[in-house]
Amino acid sequence: MKTFLNRFVVWAPRILCLLFAGFISLFALDVFEENRGFWNTTLALLMHLIPTGILLLILALSWR
Numbered sequence: 001m002k003t004f005l006n007r008f009v010v011w012a013p014r015i016l017c018l019l020f021a022g023f024i025s026l027f028a029l030d031v032f033e034e035n036r037g038f039w040n041t042t043l044a045l046l047m048h049l050i051p052t053g054i055l056l057l058i059l060a061l062s063w064r
Contacts, residue, residue: 017059025052 028048031041 014059014063017041019046021052021055021059025049030046 028045031044
């Protein structure tokens with residue numbers, strides 16, 4: 001039982017962080033609703049994905 005609890009405590013935050021990163025990435029999809037050119041859409045998409053990148057960077061640094 002203790003092994004299951006230890007594994008749960010280690011993996012639950014990692015999985016929740018990945019799910020949250022996926023959730024906030026969904027908000028970047030509103031960029032495609034506006035009628036912009038290719039480069040403006042790409043730039044707007046990258047700007048909307050900055051919080052996701054920061055979150056994934058924090059997750060990668062704290063993985064251990």
